[in-house]
C-alpha cells in the first residue's frame with residue numbers, strides 16, 4: 001500500500017537529521033526513521049489523518065496514548081484490547097524506538113508508535129475520530145512561568161473534546177497532584193480564571209492513589225513512571241472523563 005498524501009499542510013515541523021548541527025550525537029535521530037513499522041517518523045503521520053484504518057488494515061475504535069515513554073502502557077493496552085487500533089505518540093526519538101521494540105516483541109498488529117508533538121493533534125486526527133485518549137504522567141511544568149508548556153491546559157481539553165466521539169473516554173494518571181484538579185477547573189475557565197464556555201466532558205471517576213486504592217477504571221496497566229512512584233511512595237492521581245453528546 002502506498003502512503004497517502006496529507007490533505008492539508010501539517011503544523012508540526014519534522015526536523016531531518018541534517019537540520020541538526022551535530023546529528024551524530026543522537027543515533028536515534030536516524031534510527032527512528034529507518035526502524036520501520038510499527039514506528040513512524042513525524043513526516044509520515046499526517047497523511048493518515050482520517051484514514052488510520054488503512055494503516056491498521058481494519059476498521060476499529062481508535063485510541064491514542066500521548067507521551068508513551070517506554071511503551072509499557074501502549075503495548076499492554078494493545079494486548080488487553082485486541083479489538084482497538086491504538087496509536088502512541090512520543091516526542092523523544094529514543095523513546096519512540098523503545099516503544100516500537102515493545103510492540104514488535106509482543107507481535108502486536110493493533111498498535112503503532114509515531115514521533116509527534118501533542119500540541120498538534122489536529123494534524124493527525126479528524127474531529128470525532130477518537131474513542132479514547134490516554135495520558136500517563138505528563139511532564140509537570142510546576143512553575144507559573146511554564147504554564148505554556150503544560151499539556152493539561154484549556155487548549156488541550158478543547159482539542160480533546162473536538163477529537164473524542166460522544167461517549168469517548170479520557171484517562172489521566174499523574175504523580176503531579178494539581179493535574180487532575182486542573183482538568184476539572186479548566187472545564188469552564190482558562191488558566192487565568194476567566195470564565196469560558198463549559199466543555200462537554202463529564203468526570204466519571206477519580207482516584208487519589210492508583211497504586212493504593214486502584215484506578216477509576218478496571219484492569220489498569222501500570223506505566224514506567226507509575227512504578228517509579230510506587231517505589232518512591234508517591235501517590236499517583238487519576239481521573240476518567242467522558243465526552244458528552246452536548247456540542
Ligand SMILES: C[S@@+](CC[C@H](N)C(=O)[O-])C[C@H]1O[C@@H](n2cnc3c(N)ncnc32)[C@H](O)[C@@H]1O
Pocket residue numbers: 066067068069070089090091092095116117118119135136137138139223224225226
Ligand atoms: C514523565 S514521562 C511519562 C512517560 C510514560 N507515559 C510513563 O508514564 O511512564 C512524559 C513523557 O511524555 C513525553 N512528552 C513530553 N512532551 C511531549 C509532547 N509535547 N508530545 C509528545 N510526548 C511528549 C516525554 O518524552 C516522556 O516520554
